[in-house]
Amino acid sequence: xxxxxxxxxxxxxxxxxxxIFYDKVLADGRIAHFFQGVDMDAQRRKQRSFLIMAFGGPxxxxxxxxxxxxxxxxxQGLNDTHFDAVVENLAATLAQLGVGATEIGEVAVVAxxxxxxxxxxxxxxx
Numbered sequence: 001x002x003x004x005x006x007x008x009x010x011x012x013x014x015x016x017x018x019x020i021f022y023d024k025v026l027a028d029g030r031i032a033h034f035f036q037g038v039d040m041d042a043q044r045r046k047q048r049s050f051l052i053m054a055f056g057g058p059x060x061x062x063x064x065x066x067x068x069x070x071x072x073x074x075x076q077g078l079n080d081t082h083f084d085a086v087v088e089n090l091a092a093t094l095a096q097l098g099v100g101a102t103e104i105g106e107v108a109v110v111a112x113x114x115x116x117x118x119x120x121x122x123x124x125x126x
Contacts, residue, residue, distance in 0.1 A: 028085060
């Protein structure tokens with residue numbers, strides 16, 4: 001079976017998705033304030049690299065781990081509501097690009113797998 005990365009269209013699709021995704025995020029009053037003062041070109045590059053790796057494509061991601069990268073945002077109040085808004089914007093972006101419901105569901109699973117790290121809390125063992 002092809003990787004999620006291949007099924008959604010590879011690097012070109014991830015690049016398009018990240019650009020649309022951040023347009024949505026920056027227009028979303030629930031979460032836009034977390035990106036004030038952020039170099040969005042650099043942010044888009046890091047996000048593309050991370051998503052390509054997370055979806056099973058080539059691993060060129062060299063950024064900080066999720067816990068360390070998001071710690072300043074957690075200190076600003078980042079919580080589950082904000083995380084949910086990000087996932088919602090990502091799902092809407094993928095749907096806009098014609099990605100199927102199965103793949104969008106898989107993306108949500110990937111997102112959920114990093115929720116505790118992003119929010120700086122201990123994972124609860126199942």
